[in-house]
Amino acid sequence: MGNERTLLPPLYEKIWEKHTFSRVMDSLILMLLVILIGYRVCSHNINTFPWFIALLCESWFTFTWFVTISTKWTPSHTITYINRLFLRVPEPELPLLDIFVTTADPVLEPPIITINTVLSLLSLDYPTNKLACYVSDDGCSPITFYALLQASIFAHIWIPFCKKYNVQVRAPFRYFSSDEDTANNNDLPEFKQEWLRMKEEYEQLSSKIQNAAQNSIPLVGEFEAFSKTQLRNHPTIIKVIWENNEAVSSVVPHLIYISREKRPQHSHHYKAGAMNVLTRVSGLMTNAPFMLNVDCDMYVSNPKIVLHALCVLLDPKGEKEVAFAQCPQRFYDALKDDPFGNQLVALPLYIGGGFAGLQGIIYAGTNCFHRRKVIYGISPDHDIQNRNKDHCVTNETLSEKVIIQKFGASKVFGESAAHTLEGKTFTPNDNHCKSLDLEAASEVASCGYEYCTAWGKQVGWIYGSTSEDVLTGLKFHTKGWRSELCTTDPIAFRGCTPQDNIGQMSQHKRWASGLLDIFLSKHCPIFGTLFGKLQLRECFAYIWITNWALRSIPEICYAVLPAYCIITNSSFLPNKEPGLWIPATLFVLYNISTLTEQLKSGMSIKTWWNNQRMGRITTMNSCFFGFLTILLKHLRISEAVFEITKKEQPSSSEGSDENVGRFIFNESPIFLTGTTILLVQLTALCINLLRWQPLQGVGEVFCSAYVIMCYLPFLKGLFRKGKYGIPLSTICKSMVLTFLFVHFCSRSTITG
Ligand SMILES: O=c1ccn([C@@H]2O[C@H](COP(=O)(O)OP(=O)(O)O[C@H]3O[C@H](CO)[C@@H](O)[C@H](O)[C@H]3O)[C@@H](O)[C@H]2O)c(=O)[nH]1
Numbered sequence: 120m121g122n123e124r125t126l127l128p129p130l131y132e133k134i135w136e137k138h139t140f141s142r143v144m145d146s147l148i149l150m151l152l153v154i155l156i157g158y159r160v161c162s163h164n165i166n167t168f169p170w171f172i173a174l175l176c177e178s179w180f181t182f183t184w185f186v187t188i189s190t191k192w193t194p195s196h197t198i199t200y201i202n203r204l205f206l207r208v209p210e211p212e213l214p215l216l217d218i219f220v221t222t223a224d225p226v227l228e229p230p231i232i233t234i235n236t237v238l239s240l241l242s243l244d245y246p247t248n249k250l251a252c253y254v255s256d257d258g259c260s261p262i263t264f265y266a267l268l269q270a271s272i273f274a275h276i277w278i279p280f281c282k283k284y285n286v287q288v289r290a291p292f293r294y295f296s297s298d299e300d301t302a303n304n305n306d307l308p309e310f311k312q313e314w315l316r317m318k319e320e321y322e323q324l325s326s327k328i329q330n331a332a333q334n335s336i337p338l339v340g341e342f343e344a345f346s347k348t349q350l351r352n353h354p355t356i357i358k359v360i361w362e363n364n365e366a367v368s369s370v371v372p373h374l375i376y377i378s379r380e381k382r383p384q385h386s387h388h389y390k391a392g393a394m395n396v397l398t399r400v401s402g403l404m405t406n407a408p409f410m411l412n413v414d415c416d417m418y419v420s421n422p423k424i425v426l427h428a429l430c431v432l433l434d435p436k437g438e439k440e441v442a443f444a445q446c447p448q449r450f451y452d453a454l455k456d457d458p459f460g461n462q463l464v465a466l467p468l469y470i471g472g473g474f475a476g477l478q479g480i481i482y483a484g485t486n487c488f489h490r491r492k493v494i495y496g497i498s499p500d501h502d503i504q505n506r507n508k509d510h511c512v513t514n515e516t517l518s519e520k521v522i523i524q525k526f527g528a529s530k531v532f533g534e535s536a537a538h539t540l541e542g543k544t545f546t547p548n549d550n551h552c553k554s555l556d557l558e559a560a561s562e563v564a565s566c567g568y569e570y571c572t573a574w575g576k577q578v579g580w581i582y583g584s585t586s587e588d589v590l591t592g593l594k595f596h597t598k599g600w601r602s603e604l605c606t607t608d609p610i611a612f613r614g615c616t617p618q619d620n621i622g623q624m625s626q627h628k629r630w631a632s633g634l635l636d637i638f639l640s641k642h643c644p645i646f647g648t649l650f651g652k653l654q655l656r657e658c659f660a661y662i663w664i665t666n667w668a669l670r671s672i673p674e675i676c677y678a679v680l681p682a683y684c685i686i687t688n689s690s691f692l693p694n695k696e697p698g699l700w701i702p703a704t705l706f707v708l709y710n711i712s713t714l715t716e717q718l719k720s721g722m723s724i725k726t727w728w729n730n731q732r733m734g735r736i737t738t739m740n741s742c743f744f745g746f747l748t749i750l751l752k753h754l755r756i757s758e759a760v761f762e763i764t765k766k767e768q769p770s771s772s773e774g775s776d777e778n779v780g781r782f783i784f785n786e787s788p789i790f791l792t793g794t795t796i797l798l799v800q801l802t803a804l805c806i807n808l809l810r811w812q813p814l815q816g817v818g819e820v821f822c823s824a825y826v827i828m829c830y831l832p833f834l835k836g837l838f839r840k841g842k843y844g845i846p847l848s849t850i851c852k853s854m855v856l857t858f859l860f861v862h863f864c865s866r867s868t869i870t871g
């Protein structure tokens with residue numbers, strides 16, 4: 120049998136994409152950057168201040184461009200063959216899968232969104248007796264629990280309905296708001312009737328949840344556990360909402376609610392902490408060899424996705440090399456032309472595809488299939504090492520003492536971890552799941568459990584960064600694992616993305632700071648290559664992603680440089696014929712290259728411009744504040760916190776309001792840099808006009824005008840009122856900063 124199976128064709132294939140045009144353009148840009156630097160170094164202007172600053176900034180841009188090209192150079196994607204999967208693994212032998220969903224705030228993450236995600240997961244096209252869904256609620260909210268209870272009742276009719284009519288989108292709120300699926304089944308007589316019933320049931324479910332949220336739930340009976348709890352101070356609450364113990368016949372997989380213990384004096388490590396608790400609790404009950412993790416807002420849009428991911432993970436080669444299969448992150452209810460540049464369509468395609476062509480795609484925190492043993496800290500050569508030890512049964516990794524040291528004091532969990540590390544998977548004839556031992560579960564979910572263990576360090580989701588996802592993935596890659604991008608048609612998951620610029624900016628700030636945290640920590644990708652098994656180009660790619668926040672500094676300098684030159688009547692661009700062509704050609708080529716990338720990924724010209732503009736705004740504002748956050752963290756002045764992104768209620772996202780896509784502002788200092796940069800440019804242009812020397816410094820004036828174009832939303836904000844206007848206090852502060860800048864300029868003209 121074994122032999123027969125090795126002869127079978129592979130379960131997935133890696134397809135290498137051709138990006139000749141993109142490569143040529145990118146290389147030309149790199150060449151021009153190098154020429155520009157050479158030109159500057161050889162020029163006699165080199166000892167002027169603006170020339171020198173420009174040289175520094177451009178050297179940084181060149182470095183960034185180099186790592187960008189290296190990342191994008193060999194893009195790939197995968198094709199998976201589900202039909203071959205069944206040849207290798209007959210259906211009864213399919214492995215168990217534990218599904219983890221995290222939610223943390225019933226207001227920012229309305230329970231109706233969470234249960235839609237959960238419903239779409241429970242109705243996956245996979246044997247229901249092999250699935251278990253564990254929901255972590257860091258908000259310790261009785262409403263979320265109530266919503267899940269109700270959802271599990273609805274699931275009993277929803278899942279059979281989805282499977283009977285082969286529904287594509289199994290999150291009811293999306294299903295009932297589009298008519299694609301209905302069209303397919305319309306000619307079946309009983310369909311319409313069942314569809315109406317289902318819609319009515321779902322509406323009842325959502326109004327029940329809405330009522331509960333408005334009137335709050337009496338904390339008696341099942342809900343008693345939630346009385347006397349505070350957000351950051353409560354014991355563990357674990358509720359087995361539905362246990363699928365009726366063997367194969369029940370349609371609803373296990374559903375478990377977990378709110379881990381929290382105490383004010385204990386750090387809870389945000390999402391990473393939640394994931395580790397989910398890992399342990401599930402280890403006590405189902406202990407599936409594979410786990411799928413999704414954020415509360417990421418519903419399944421391809422019900423066969425588990426099979427696709429298993430093609431990667433169960434493939435003979437994949438089995439030995441691939442740590443995780445990451446599905447792309449896409450969003451629903453996109454605003455027209457992506458005004459805030461957060462749809463992330465072209466970027467993941469080029470950069471993500473590029474990563475996938477190297478040692479592997481980064482772990483994006485959601486839509487990802489993991490191997491439990493990898494999460495437990497095993498390296499790819501583990502099996503080989505063990506074999507070399509002559510089948511030594513009492514091998515070191517598994518001795519009880521080591522298990523306790525690594526995985527904590529719970530005996531029950533230790534046994535389950537040992538089981539996983541030995542690579543024993545459950546066979547279907549085994550009693551594949553024991554009922555959850557609530558006492559043991561509370562123990563492993565308690566906030567002191569991880570003390571003096573390897574959790575968060577060598578085992579599980581790694582602590583120390585608000586971008587725990589990239590950090591954890593990097594750890595795997597450093598061990599020598601690969602990862603695969605699991606691209607399917609239709610796309611596997613869809614989620615929410617911030618619907619306004621405030622949400623977008625705080626999200627990007629969190630990413631930028633979390634990523635920089637990784638770069639400056641002992642997990643830095645450079646060490647990973649020097650001392651670990653991180654491949655060189657994968658290291659470059661990680662450098663590209665982790666120093667995002669650092670890019671804000673040269674970019675801010677470069678943006679104010681034209682204004683400085685105009686005010687001081689100096690120049691930072693070559694102003695004579697041959698030299699001037701270098702930056703001009705660079706500018707044109709860069710724009711053509713980014714524009715073609717957007718157009719090729721099906722976006723409009725306007726989307727391209729919005730992305731360009733938002734790219735500048737994000738780097739100079741969000742990333743700069745991300746940089747400051749980490750600076751303050753290292754100076755031990757304040758901690759980096761995980762600010763949760765607001766998820767829009769499904770119903771509120773309709774309405775084609777003319778204000779959709781408009782910038783909104785608040786008192787947050789995050790708007791200070793942008794406003795100041797804008798005011799500085801405006802001042803410079805005014806000075807230039809007053810002086811009336813139109814032909815001098817054309818390049819600088821052009822650059823200054825370009826920056827103003829990027830900051831158009833801010834310019835409008837100067838004149839608007841209410842939430843669409845920049846607050847007066849911010850404007851005043853920016854004016855003071857602008858004044859200081861002009862003062863600095865005039866001083867340097869005098870001294871220079
Ligand atoms: O203390 C916390 C904070 C957050 N979360 C959960 O983490 C997830 C992601 O939070 P969200 O506010 O949606 O952040 P995003 O920026 O949208 O998330 C992206 O970036 C995060 C890292 O910054 C990753 O963890 C996510 O998977 C990835 O989708 C959500 O399910 C939250 O419920 C927790 O469970 N506990």
Ligand SMILES: [Mn+2]
Nearest residue numbers: 414416615764
């Ligand atoms: Mn999110």
